[in-house]
Amino acid sequence: MTAPHVGIWMYENGGGSAIEHKLVHALAERGIQTSTGLNLRDARAQGGEIVCNGVAMEQLDAFLSYNAGQQTQYQLYLYQVLSQTIPTLNNFNAFSLAEDKFRTAHLLSSHGIATADYRLCHKNDIDGLKAAIRDFGGKLVYKPTDGWGGVGIVKIDSEQALDMLLPFLSRTDLRYFYVERFINxxxxxxxxxxxxxxxxxxxxxxxxxxxxxxxxxxxxxxxxxxxxxxxxxxxxxxxxxxxxxxxxxxxxxxxxxxxxxxxxxxxxxxxxxxxxxxxxxxxxxxxLDAMVDLIDSTVQRKLALHSAKVA
CATH class of the missing domain: 3.30.470.20 (ATP-grasp fold, B domain)
Incomplete structure (x- = not known):
């Protein structure tokens, strides 16, 4: 029986390379082989398969994508396609949802989990933005819905400050504005x-x-x-x-x-x-131990499902 095969794309900075080495070693101890460095930027899709650095991605038993959240549309597109064929960690639907700040806040809030008070306004809804800063006590935070690492986040302390920012915002290609109440x-x-x-x-x-x-x-x-x-x-x-x-x-x-x-x-x-x-x-x-357990159980579920289909 062929050993299960897992693909990994792990970040390298900040000790990431050492973590990847330990992850690969721990999976090998469980009889799981790995291919690393599978950055989908380097992948090509043709003839019914996606190949990345010589690895046929759909033949993997799981794919751990654990690198920068800010990926190109090409990488995300292939990530989505793979997630429909093999187990990916995180699964693409959940990944895509969580990467969107508005969709995340809206879902959590609708299920009773406290989030920052928020508002999503159409780009031309200036009255809505001004109403938001008044409703939020005179302070709000503008956030890109898909930003990360604090990039693009702007604190707005008054309606006058908002007026000064509006000409800049109007020149952007954004379709909407997502703002949150500034939390004390x-x-x-x-x-x-x-x-x-x-x-x-x-x-x-x-x-x-x-x-x-x-x-x-x-x-x-x-x-x-x-x-x-x-x-x-x-x-x-x-x-x-x-x-x-x-x-x-x-x-x-x-x-x-x-x-x-x-x-x-x-x-x-x-x-x-x-x-x-x-x-x-x-x-x-x-x-690391928990991730090894997760990958192992994910692989075993896939193999069990494949065996059931063959039988």
């Missing part, structure tokens, strides 16, 4: 890592002085933070509602409403870097 919080958050419905790690992030963004790419710093059960349960519920196998859920405490708020759900949450591990943030092994 202590400039720290929780990052909860979830794998296969279980919490495998947590740490905190703190915005730099005189700023409010906690993203590492925006200058935020990490610190050891122990989550309470309420925070863990919220993160698990949000992940399950979105249908993700792997997620990093960002939560903050709204001091005005006195409740925890799910701010964002990330589809490719990074492992702790070597520098962060040196600070005592040590969830990498538990997360």
């Amino acid at each position: 919080y202590d400039n720290t958050d929780y990052r909860i890592d979830i794998v296969d419905g279980k919490c495998v790690g947590c740490y905190g992030r703190k915005a730099p002085k005189d700023d409010w963004k906690t993203n590492i790419t925006s200058g935020g710093t990490v610190f050891i933070r122990e989550p309470g059960q309420e925070v863990i349960d919220l993160a698990i519920k949000a992940t399950q509602l979105l249908g993700l196998e792997i997620a990093g859920v960002d939560l903050i405490y709204d001091r005005d409403k006195e409740e925890y708020v799910v701010l964002e759900v990330n589809t490719i949450p990074a492992f702790a870097t070597p520098e962060q591990e040196a600070l005592g943030i040590n969830f990498n092994q538990s997360k």
Whole structure:
């Protein structure tokens, strides 16, 4: 019997290469062979198959796509096609949903999970934008619905500031504007890592002085933070509602409403870097073990389904 075969595209920076090496070794111990470096940017599709770096992708038993969330339309298109044929982690439908901030907030809010108050306005609905900043207490945050790492996020402190921004926004090719109420919080958050419905790690992030963004790419710093059960349960519920196998859920405490708020759900949450591990943030092994279990069980389900069809 041929050994199961899994494809991997793992990020390399921040200790990613070492994580990939450990992942490949752990899967090999379970009799699962791997092909790495499968960046769909390098793939071609023809004659009923997608081939990436010599690997026939549809012949894989699973594909772990764990690299930058900001991918080209070509990569995403092939990711979607593959997800219809073989198990992908994350599955494309959940990945696509979670990458959209509005769709995520709308779904979570409709199921009773607290998110930032939000509004989606047509590009020409200037009155709607102005009504939003008044309804949100004079402060709002403009966000690209598909941004990541804090890129493109703008805090708007007044209606006058919005008036100054409108000429710029009107020249963009955006079809709509997504805005959220600016939440009064202590400039720290929780990052909860979830794998296969279980919490495998947590740490905190703190915005730099005189700023409010906690993203590492925006200058935020990490610190050891122990989550309470309420925070863990919220993160698990949000992940399950979105249908993700792997997620990093960002939560903050709204001091005005006195409740925890799910701010964002990330589809490719990074492992702790070597520098962060040196600070005592040590969830990498538990997360790696959980991902190995997830990949193994995913492969076994596919093989069992194939055997049933053959029989």
